[in-house]
Amino acid sequence: MNIQLEASGIKKVFNRRVIFRNISFSLRERNTLLITGRNGSGKSTLIKIISSVLSPTAGSIRIVSNDMPARPQAYAQLTGLVSPYLQMYDEFSAREMLSLALAIRGMRASGTIIVDLLRRVSLEDRCDDPVRTYSSGMKQRVKYAFALIHRPPVLLLDEPMANLDAEGVAIVQDIMEEQRREGILIVATNDLRDIRTYDLQIDLNAIH
């Protein structure tokens, strides 16, 4: 898929406080964007704006898919997000959660796509237990499966290694490598060990 993500003049104001302004960038498939900045600098806010769950005060985000601008309603199919503030429906099992994630996006799973993804994040043994019984690291792995189940061309990761053990870190590194090869990867972190290579960096400390 030919994919392009364009941000133009993004500005966000909360309670009269300017979080950031005039952020513009353009990404294509196989591009990686790194967002850095101290706590409270607006990394998560910028990630939410790019994933279209928050409106910017000024500016716009545009996704172009196969040379056609995507409708805002299609962003749910084009983006996947993993972040500490993303919560799963914990009365459901991981398997139910993934099936739900596809169905609510208006898609149907066929074959073994859900089982394969659960195996990839090493949750196949506990995939029928309710998510509320999982440890924080396992919940983080469910979030990765949730973000990847619809194969989004744009993957956004906020603090990607939070709560993960060594095995989890290796799984996420593998997911990031694959996304880097096939789509657009956007990572917000202050720990540069999380990301080995990137094409573009936005340092929010330098933008006010």
Next chain:
Amino acid sequence: MPSIEPAHPSWLLSVVSIFRKDWQSELRTRYAISALAMFVITTISVILFSLGSEGAPPAALSGMLWVVIFFAAMSGLSRTFVAEEERGTAMTLQLMASPSAVLLGKLLFNLVLVMALNSVTVVLYGALISGFVIRTYSIFLVTIALGSVGLAAASTIIAAIIARANTKGTLYPVLSFPILLPLLLTVINATRLASEGALFEEAYGEFQVLISYIAVVIATSYMLFDYVWKD
């Protein structure tokens, strides 16, 4: 080779899946069903004890039926959006579905809940309150059906508005009352006509008001929901 179908996502599947998600979640947690059931039982008991053997005129009994339904609805119908905010899953839903699919899925869930609530309330009220007699069933059934749709439609958008406020519990009935007042006055009047044995044609005016109310509330909700849901 595993695959995802269809290539063009179905909006209708999205709506039905949100309804199914809420319904399965409700069956597992029983937040709204418990609140509604307890409210209906306690309120009807209070009415029963306060009336004693004295009874009340049909107009007053029709009004009291809708008082029970209104306050029971206020205790349970906000859960659909409030629970998403309180558990932090609102953003998860935003990532999966378009605002219009969320609104319609939630509306469908509240409609089923109101229909169930009204069925149970009417049966209990009719069985326990001795003076409450329905003489024109056609008027009563249409009133209950249209009243349920109107109540579900208004409660859904109000729940979405108050879900992010700090004082949700207080705000919900306070904001709902003026919005639901035209609906309540009309259904109370139509129920009175049904209990007095009026002809079906005599209730046309009430039905027209109810249909107009439903159309206006759903159209307004559809136009407002993007702004309410996003920020």
